[in-house]
Amino acid sequence: MRAAGPTPPVFLATATDLAGDVIVLSGAEGRHAATVRRLAVGERVDVADGAGTIAECVVTATQRGELVLAVTARRTVPRPEPAIVVVQAIPKGERGQLAVELMTEVGVDAVVAWAAERCVVRWAGERAERALARWQATAREAAKQSRRARVPEVAGPVTIGEVARLAAAASLAVLLDPAAPVALGHLALPSSGDIVVVVGPEGGVSPAEAGALASCGAVRAHLGPTVLRTSSAGAVAASVLLSHSARWG
Secondary structure (H helix, E strand, C coil), X not given: CCCCCCCCCEEECCHHHHHCCEEEECHHHHHHHHHHCCCCCCCEEEEECCEXXXXXXXXXXXXXXXXXXXXXXEEECCCCCCEEEEEEECCCCCHHHHHHHHHHHHCCCEEEEECCCCCCCCCCHHHHHHHHHHHHHHHHHHHHHCCCCECCEEEEEECHHXXXXXXXXXXXXXXXXCCCCCXXXXXXXXXXXXXXXXXXXXXXXXXXXXXXXXXXXXXXXXCCCCCCXXXXXXXXXXXXXXXXXXXXX
16 A cells, blocks of 8 residues: 555545445546546545535545545535635636636635626627636636635626626625725625625726726725736735635634
8 A cells, every 4th residue: 555645636526426435536537537647546535526525535446547436534614704706807818717726726715707898808609608618627627736625616707787786795895906095905804704806807997887886885905006917816815815814814
């Protein structure tokens, strides 16, 4: 038996798969585990359902593109409080996937793609479906890499009206604005509920969008003396909020 490492790899499976005492890891996850990672009998593996449950397992058999795992323990990670929801204006090219990857690694709980007025890229029809699927796949892979029990929900694209409704329902809603009079780190944070952070496009939010968010109670806050790209602002904002909350305490 090979010595167990301190941080076993994480793979995803369904809640039904995790319910049994034996998990057969097949498909894309099985191929990655058996062929790419070359996991062997006796090695430790964690399997998550992406919704908070993790099965601690040991590899008992391997074959081409498949692993057989014995479940040794299970644990459930509760939904974190407060939850961090980032409304991300859709950026150009692969910067959207980069934003989702960074935010997932930091600990964001949900990402909502926003078709802001000044976005250069427009999602519509099949293009929107493909783009959203890429963001969702990025979140899944980043969640495994960062050993998260929960895969962030990725949804959208939404309109400013839908963003305003999210802001109105949140415990705290923040519009990132380099010209805001207060720093994000100086805001009083709720202990529960959702903190909604709105990240605008490279050209900034329009006056109409800013007004709609302000009317729903969103406060403006800046991240510091420099102006960040839209692809990195969400991750930095989440880091600031998490470091001031009990989640990183």
